[in-house]
Amino acid sequence: MSKQINVALIGNPNTGKTSVFNALTGLNQKVGNYPGITVEKKEGVCKLPRGVKAHIIDLPGTYSLNASSLDENVVIELLLNKNDKDFPDLAVVVSDVENLKRNLLLFTQIKDLEIPTILVINMADRMAYKGISLDLEYLQEHLKTKIALVSTRKNQGIERLKSLISNYKDLSISHNIDLTEIDKDYFKNLQNTFPNQLIYKLWLVITQDVNFGKTDRNEIDAVANFKTKSKSDLKRLQQKETIKRYQFINDVLKKGQTIDAAQAKDLRMKIDRIITHQVWGYVIFFIILLTIFQAIYDWSSIPMDFIDTTFASLSEWTKNQLPQGTFTSLLAEGIIPGLGGIVIFIPQIAFLFLFISVLEESGYMSRVVFLMDRIMRRFGLSGKSIVPLISGTACAIPAIMATRNIENWKERLITILVTPFITCSARLPVYLIIISLVIPEGRFIGLGYQALTLMLLYLIGFGAAVSSAYLLNKVLKIKSKAFFVVEMPNYKLPLLKNVAITVLEKTKSFVFGAGKIILAISIVLWFLASFGPGDDFKNAEEITFKEYASQNISQEEFQQKVASHKLEHSFIGITGRAIEPAIRPLGYDWKIGIAIVSSFAAREVFVGTLATIYSVGSDEEETIKNRMAGEVNPILGGPLFNFASGISLLLFYAFAMQCMSTLAIVKRETNSWKWPILQLTIMTLFAYIVALIAFQLLK
């Protein structure tokens, strides 16, 4: 087997690094996580001439090797760790032709690590538009590198890049900068103490708060303790270092790059006068939001209905085709509906990520962050939290996945923790049926009471999210640098290929990540509802037959009575009875208890479970509603679903954490069970208390 070349793709954010990665690897890529942290790890394979393969890692975008976020830590950890299996044979630094000066800063840092480095100057198609011309020979000579002028949009320069990669052994590894010039005494002393180490590597270890993996640990610890300067002195040195790098870059670019200002056009400034305007900016944002809502609610309901009916009939078909038995039942009532429960989220997730990736690729998202930052900051959130909070009205799962854009870990964690309060689409069926039962149909200044209640519930959800963010911000003691610097990149037309790959990747990671857990839980639920201890469950048919022998009921009705009896004495039914004392003060009976327990798999199960319990054959809303309206409270008398218990239920569903899939995703995104368990306990406890107070006050 021929040796693989390890290539690290490095670059500033917004340089089109991912486009270069996609151009090199096509669909030969996989997305995972770095062990122990939730930073995405993108890898791919690129076929080079003569049968050589390049293993390419798309490292998180970073402005420099001085890390300020988890994502950026990944970059230096890899570059400093020669024993890592992914340690690059060469680095490809991707830069944007319009921001060459700033992009070269990172390039000079990588060069100082003596890693063979290729410079990609991307977005070459914009050179004429911006009046930029480059003297590539001069730049290659003075930057001591090979340059590939690339345009992923026009598909130019990729072949040259590939041939440069396969000839990486010709690349120079000499420095651009002499670090010792910044402070001769200090750096000479450092080098003399650790004569076998690279000076820049030593310097990075001293200045970074990074956990440097397992390699040459002892030596590195010793370096980190080389503290002959105070923190502020070190920072001053870093500033000097940065100035020095820019001096070098300015000198090189003075000859290597000419910008004809007369030819340069700046559309960005003109667009941003409107897009980020104090009034129009918000109006435009609002219109875009409405469109996204529309798509997620309306457009995705068509494929979702289709999926729903397909899986229902598939389940029916399985039941009819296979011989009766436990296996068939498991397949038809456990596995198939479980799979359906995963697949049904795909349209919403795909739509959401389609919009998010278009907004990001185009550069608009940074403007939203700019517009919303001040408002969100009051609640311990960041401008960047707005995207997940909006997405949460569709479904908390993709919303929590969307928090990855927030670099500040504390702000990201708070956003993850409060997003489930937002009224998601799964709460809607529960709200609708209860509202129609307990809220009168009257009108208040032209608006129906029922519609107002629904709107109020949305506001309550948003209010709960924002106020718990405020509290979490006060309570959580997490050290994370809270500064806020957002680049406003140039507007770009999104590349179809990039958008498609993002949508595909995110959807896939949902289906295989959370999907496994949803499936497992549906199987457990099926088991709990299909089996029960004792004779009551085993002899359900006989008992029901005796009970209804005198009455004239149809075969179909009889079967439903049997199912209802079985459910009552199944494990889940017993659970419902067991928790009845706890939920009675909230105004619920054991049947609602079962519905609540099964709702912990997913809220929308509530209506279906009640339908089964009340042995109503069809899921039609009217029928269940009538049946529910007729239920009598066993203790207090009067209708079970009255204003007090209805409001109590609504509030319980508004606050309780009843979604296994969300918990699974939170576990995956935070890499710890601590946060999902905390969410489950606190939200549910809060829901219980609020529902209790509401019922006791209103009854």
Next chain:
Amino acid sequence: MEDTLANIKRGERCIITDVSSIHIPLKLLEMGCLPGNYVELVQVAPFHDPMYLNINGTHLAIRKETAMHILIKK
């Protein structure tokens, strides 16, 4: 006339004279916020915060609290 960046007005083009390295994240320096470079205000959000700036050709937004630690002259 010296002033802090928090007080820059739209359309003005100023030169950065000093940055307080203790209060300013290194990242901002690395993005070009260094003495000698020019800075221009593109847009402000309500309450003058955050501020959308063009520093040495890099377009970025920072919070007002950060801008207060950067000195400029006209």
